[in-house]
Every structure is written in C-alpha cells, then in structure tokens.
Amino acid sequence: MAAISLENLTKRYGDVSANDGITLAVEEGEIFGYLGPNGAGKTTTIRQLLGLIKPTDGTATVLGADIRNRKALTEVKADLGYLPDDLGFDERLTGNQALDYFARMRGDEQREELLELFHPPLEKKIETYSAGNRRMLGIVQAFMHDPELVIMDEPTAGLDPLKQDRLHQFLAEETASGTTIFFSSHILSEVQRVCDRVGIIREGQLVALEDIEKLLDRSGxxxxxxxxxxxxxxxxxxxxxxxxxxxxxxxxxxxxxxxxxxxxxxxxxxxxxxxxxxxxxxxxxxxxxxxxxxxxx
Amino acid sequence: MTAILRIESRNRVRSSVILTGVFVITSLFFLAVFPAMRDGAEAIEEAFPEYMIGLFGFEELHTIEGFLGGYVYPFIWVIFGGIYFAYAGAGMIASDIEHRRMDLLLSNPVSRESVIIQSVASLWVPLVVLNLGMAITLFGGVQLVDETLDPVLLSMVHLLSVPYFLVCAGIGLVLSVSVKRVGTAQVGAIGLVFMSWLIEGLSEMGETYEWLGTATPHRYYDSTEILVHEEYALGDAVILMVTFLVLVTAAVAIFVRRDI
Structure with missing residues (x-):
C-alpha cells in the first residue's frame, strides 16, 4: 500500500489552480522529494493531505485514509508527523512544555534520542528561539512519536549546514527502519542528496515524476x-x-x-x-x- | 484527550487574575461612594435622565441590594464582564489560525470539533476566578460600609450570570470561526455585545421597540431583579444556555467545513 496517494488532486482559488490534477504515489519507506519553486503549490498539496483545506476536485489517501473522510484522517494522524514551513508554536510555552503538549496527543517514544541530535534550549520560552532552534524543536515534535509517515515542508530552512547534514543522515536512518518521508523543498541539491524519487511541481502541475538519478542525468x-x-x-x-x-x-x-x-x-x-x-x-x-x-x- | 483543555486553561489564568484584580478594585471604589449614595439616592435618581435609569436599571439605589444590582453589576459585570467573554471567545480559533498554530495542532489525532469544545471548556477558568473574586470581595466589602448581603442572593447573581457570559463568549466564537483575522473577530464581538446592551437598555424605554431587546442576551439577566426583588429568572437562564449551545453548534458547523 502506498503511504500517500494523490489522484487528480486539484485545488482552485477562483481562476487560479494552486494544484491542478496532481496524481502520484509515495511508497512506504521511501524519501519522496516534492520539488518546485516557491509558490508552485507544494504547501497547498501538503495542507490538503493534512485535511486543512479541501480539494476542489480529485482526492488523496494518507496512510490509507481518504482525506475527504475527516474521521478516518484524524485517526491516522496518530501515525503521522508534520513539520510545517511556518512553525506555529505557542510562543508563551517553553520548548519542554510544547513537547509535553504534543506528547499528550500522540506520544513521545523517541523524544530523548531525538534531543541528543537536535537540542533546542528546552527550558526557554519559544518566543526567544532563533530560527534554527525553532526548526530543531519542530523536527523533534515531528518525529518523537515514531510515526509511520512524516510530511516535511522546507525542513532545513533556518538550520545551519551541520544540522542540515545531521537531519539528512537522520532521515536516511529513519527510512531504513521503514518510515516514509514526504520531503518538500525548493532546493534541488538538497532533494538530490536526500531523496530516492522526486516529483516536480510547477504552477500547480506535476511536470516530472522520476528517480532522482534519472532527473540528474537529464538535468546536466x-x-x-x-x-x-x-x-x-x-x-x-x-x-x-x-x-x-x-x-x-x-x-x-x-x-x-x-x-x-x-x-x-x-x-x-x-x-x-x-x-x-x-x-x-x-x-x-x-x-x-x-x-x-x-x-x- | 484533554491536552488542549489543559493548555488553554493554563493560558487563561493570567488574564483572568488580572481582570479579577481590576474588577475588585473598581468594585471597592464603587462601594466607597455607597455611603454618600445611601443618603442622597433620591436626588441622584431624580438627577439622572430617564433613559439612563432604564439603561442601568436603577431601583432602590439607597439600599445595598439596589446599589449593587443597579449600579455595580450592570456596569462592571454585564458590560465589562460580557465584553471580556466576547473577546475571549473571539480569540479562540481565529488567533490559532492567524498564527499558524492551527496547522500544527490539527496534525495531531484531534478533530476540529474537539478543538472547539476543549477551547470553550477552558472558559471555566475565568468563570470561576472572576465569580469567586467578585463574590468574595463584595460579600466582605459591604461590611466595610456597615451593610450586610444575603449570601444566597449574592450566589444567585453570580450563578445566573454564567449563562449570560457563555452567550457572550459564543457570539465571539462564531465570529472567530467565520472571519480571517483575529482582530476583526474581537472588535466585532465587543461591538456586538456592547451594541446589544445598548439596544436592550433603550428598548425598555417604550413599548414600540421593546421587542428589539428580546433578541439580546442582556434581556435575560437582570441583577436588580435578583438582588432587589429576589426573583430568579431560571427560564431566562435556560434560554441563555440553549442559545449558547446553538452558538457553539453553529461554530462547529462552520469550522469543520472551512479551509484553514
């Protein structure tokens, strides 16, 4: 079974198609790169997969749940991790309190291991965090419940190169143990380094879907x-x-x-x-x- | 699943305590003028134009019950308390959406219905803190001006205000799930609650527009009726509770359908 499957997924805002009939499948255990320039419609796809916005046409399944079925989608979210591009934490909480909050909703089996790799200042309030610390806290919350599928939107934004490498290595380990990663980015080199397969989206349309090796051969x-x-x-x-x-x-x-x-x-x-x-x-x-x-x- | 309820409750403690402090200080100022009021109540009642008396529901101002019911509660409790709950209700969902917290929150196995219900349930904090703070202050405060107050009446004034506050919060909540910006929801909710207070007060001036007031929550909570006439309008409280449930249901219906 595919971890994520999009069928003719379409989202229109008036005359503008943010997603225009996208069809693709992400297999279990792969790192799928979702590549496109800013404004291409990547986040629109992700927000539909999470049930935050409804498709105008077509549909998708996430861990077997149809995104139009709210109840089913809510249930599978116990096995889902999400790292948004714009991390909306409750600023008044400390890092620890924020993690406790999410842990109450979906568990935190591998929180300690993650905190060894990514260590934001947990005792401090999130409002004092730098972009890098925010991102690290986001990574920890996305993976701490050992999810089956993690959807990441521009995951390395704000991370220093050392932490970026650490994240890339961590992702490789996670997928080796069966986790599926949906990795959205506008940075080709990053997707190249991390992903097995790539889907390229431009102006809401999927313009390429292939192995990263083939894409590189073609891109010169x-x-x-x-x-x-x-x-x-x-x-x-x-x-x-x-x-x-x-x-x-x-x-x-x-x-x-x-x-x-x-x-x-x-x-x-x-x-x-x-x-x-x-x-x-x-x-x-x-x-x-x-x-x-x-x-x- | 009570994670949201826990964190939202925690977040409400600060504002509830601050507001209670403000209310307590204001009430004490009011009480300080009561001795003068007691002596000159007649002149004061005459001095006020009729619409002001209608607006606040002045009656028996020279008794402590009339003073609290017609002066302290309508002003502090009904207007400012109502505005606070409308503001709190309006801040619930819209603020989380505007600051992108809702994206992260809804990536958890929690339904949108549950988000609303837990957020609304967190209003128990201001309800308890404000009611206890005010009731204790006034119960003790009246003794400073050599008066006594029946604790049963005082409890009823507070108990019956709960449905009223919930309706104010419900109005804010419906706006909160309907508009894009939290500021719009909050200003709209405050405006609506204030306007309906005004409409209700003015509608009581003449029979022609009296019906207008029936559409406002303020018609169904009257502190003077409770304190001066010892009449508990339980039916009105039920009307408010039903209205509150309708507003929450409407908010859920809107929220589960909308894009975030």
Missing amino acids: KHVWLHLREDVIESEFVTEEMINVEITDNAIQFTYTGDYNSLLSHLTSYEIDDIEISNPQLDDIFKHYYSEEYTEDS
Missing part, C-alpha cells in the same frame, strides 16, 4: 567559463550545450552530454576561470519541461 551541469580570448560561437558550441549565453570572452551553458568529452573539448582553450555546478531548478524547468509543458497545454 551548469558551466561557466572565462576564456583568455573572445568566444567564437560556431567553433566552441557543441550540440550537448544548451541555453548558451556568450558575452565577449565569457560563456555559460548547461551541458547535457558526457563529462569526459566536455573536459577534453575544453583542453583546446585557454581558460582563465571555470565553474561547474548543478543547474538551478529554474534552468531545469526552462530547458527540460517548457516544451513538453507548452505542448501539453
């Missing part, structure tokens, strides 16, 4: 070069280079071919400076989905 590398002399386009550019932009002796492009052939191609030029990086998510959208997207619509 972003290359930026500063040559000693002006770039001669007809000579330099090969068909593996797309989205080419040339200004005098600077050139940038997305490279979709074999890396070895790129490197041997570059040896025949005098290079002053070079940068090879993962492409921005926006570039991927632009170059791998815009045509399909336009044709489909």
Whole structure:
C-alpha cells in the first residue's frame, strides 16, 4: 500500500489552480522529494493531505485514509508527523512544555534520542528561539512519536549546514527502519542528496515524476567559463550545450552530454576561470519541461 | 484527550487574575461612594435622565441590594464582564489560525470539533476566578460600609450570570470561526455585545421597540431583579444556555467545513 496517494488532486482559488490534477504515489519507506519553486503549490498539496483545506476536485489517501473522510484522517494522524514551513508554536510555552503538549496527543517514544541530535534550549520560552532552534524543536515534535509517515515542508530552512547534514543522515536512518518521508523543498541539491524519487511541481502541475538519478542525468551541469580570448560561437558550441549565453570572452551553458568529452573539448582553450555546478531548478524547468509543458497545454 | 483543555486553561489564568484584580478594585471604589449614595439616592435618581435609569436599571439605589444590582453589576459585570467573554471567545480559533498554530495542532489525532469544545471548556477558568473574586470581595466589602448581603442572593447573581457570559463568549466564537483575522473577530464581538446592551437598555424605554431587546442576551439577566426583588429568572437562564449551545453548534458547523 502506498503511504500517500494523490489522484487528480486539484485545488482552485477562483481562476487560479494552486494544484491542478496532481496524481502520484509515495511508497512506504521511501524519501519522496516534492520539488518546485516557491509558490508552485507544494504547501497547498501538503495542507490538503493534512485535511486543512479541501480539494476542489480529485482526492488523496494518507496512510490509507481518504482525506475527504475527516474521521478516518484524524485517526491516522496518530501515525503521522508534520513539520510545517511556518512553525506555529505557542510562543508563551517553553520548548519542554510544547513537547509535553504534543506528547499528550500522540506520544513521545523517541523524544530523548531525538534531543541528543537536535537540542533546542528546552527550558526557554519559544518566543526567544532563533530560527534554527525553532526548526530543531519542530523536527523533534515531528518525529518523537515514531510515526509511520512524516510530511516535511522546507525542513532545513533556518538550520545551519551541520544540522542540515545531521537531519539528512537522520532521515536516511529513519527510512531504513521503514518510515516514509514526504520531503518538500525548493532546493534541488538538497532533494538530490536526500531523496530516492522526486516529483516536480510547477504552477500547480506535476511536470516530472522520476528517480532522482534519472532527473540528474537529464538535468546536466551548469558551466561557466572565462576564456583568455573572445568566444567564437560556431567553433566552441557543441550540440550537448544548451541555453548558451556568450558575452565577449565569457560563456555559460548547461551541458547535457558526457563529462569526459566536455573536459577534453575544453583542453583546446585557454581558460582563465571555470565553474561547474548543478543547474538551478529554474534552468531545469526552462530547458527540460517548457516544451513538453507548452505542448501539453 | 484533554491536552488542549489543559493548555488553554493554563493560558487563561493570567488574564483572568488580572481582570479579577481590576474588577475588585473598581468594585471597592464603587462601594466607597455607597455611603454618600445611601443618603442622597433620591436626588441622584431624580438627577439622572430617564433613559439612563432604564439603561442601568436603577431601583432602590439607597439600599445595598439596589446599589449593587443597579449600579455595580450592570456596569462592571454585564458590560465589562460580557465584553471580556466576547473577546475571549473571539480569540479562540481565529488567533490559532492567524498564527499558524492551527496547522500544527490539527496534525495531531484531534478533530476540529474537539478543538472547539476543549477551547470553550477552558472558559471555566475565568468563570470561576472572576465569580469567586467578585463574590468574595463584595460579600466582605459591604461590611466595610456597615451593610450586610444575603449570601444566597449574592450566589444567585453570580450563578445566573454564567449563562449570560457563555452567550457572550459564543457570539465571539462564531465570529472567530467565520472571519480571517483575529482582530476583526474581537472588535466585532465587543461591538456586538456592547451594541446589544445598548439596544436592550433603550428598548425598555417604550413599548414600540421593546421587542428589539428580546433578541439580546442582556434581556435575560437582570441583577436588580435578583438582588432587589429576589426573583430568579431560571427560564431566562435556560434560554441563555440553549442559545449558547446553538452558538457553539453553529461554530462547529462552520469550522469543520472551512479551509484553514
């Protein structure tokens, strides 16, 4: 059984479709990356899965419960963890009091283990917390009852790189023991590092759903070069280079071919400076989905 | 599942204690002027225009019962107490939604019905603290001005005010689940409760508009009737309780259907 299954899930606000017929399934024990730029509709999907907002059309199941069935959905929430992007704690409580509060509703079997990894100042009131401490408290409350499924919305926002790594490692351990993670993010590199599979959402529509490896193969590398002399386009550019932009002796492009052939191609030029990086998510959208997207619509 | 009730009750302690303190001090100020009032009540009653007498329900101002029932309770209890409960009711759901606490709360295995019911139940804190604080203060306070007060009458004034306060809270609650911003709900609730107090008071001036007052909660709680005439309008209390239940039911019905 899929931990989460979306069938034609649609949410419209007037003429705007925040989610437009999304269909996908998240299998038990996988880390599913839900990727898209800000405002693409990721949070809308999550808030529908939690029953906070109702779909205009279509439906979804969470741990077997149809989201339109309020009673069933409430019951499965005992096995659900949620880390919202905007963490709304009761500011007047201390970290400990907030955790006690949630523990009364759904238990806290692994609270102590989590607090060894993520340790916000539990004795202090939450109103004094930094963004990082808030996020850590959020992570602890999301996982402390050892849930079967955890839905995370931009989970590393505010965390320092060390804690981000710790979270990524922790997620890997959790899924190894059978927990399913629904990981929403706008950061491609993060999703790449953590997730098994990825669904990409743009303007409310699911534009890709595939293994992370395949996505990376398709997305190529972003290359930026500063040559000693002006770039001669007809000579330099090969068909593996797309989205080419040339200004005098600077050139940038997305490279979709074999890396070895790129490197041997570059040896025949005098290079002053070079940068090879993962492409921005926006570039991927632009170059791998815009045509399909336009044709489909 | 009482986690919400526990935390909401805890959160209400502070405001309840502060408000009780304010009410106690105000009541003592009122009591301090009673000796002067006792002597010059007739002149005072004559001095007030008729609509003021109708609005507050002045009667027998020279007796301690008339003074409390017509002066202290209508002012402190009915107006400001009512406003407090309307404000508290309006802050319940809207505030949690506006500050995104509701998202996190509803990710727990707790239904929306339960959230409302536990939040409403937490009103036991101000109800108990305010009633005890005021009753004890006035019972002791009247002795300072050489008067005595029947504890049964005093208890009834407080007991019968509970349904009235609950209706005020219910009005706030319905607004709270209906509007987007907590500030709107709170201002709306205060305005409604104050307006209905005004309407009820003015409607008693003439028979033409008397019916208007029947639609206000203030018609069904009269401290002068209890203290001066020793009449307990239990039927009116039932009407208020039923109204309160209707308001809570309506709030639940709205809340379970709406997007958050």
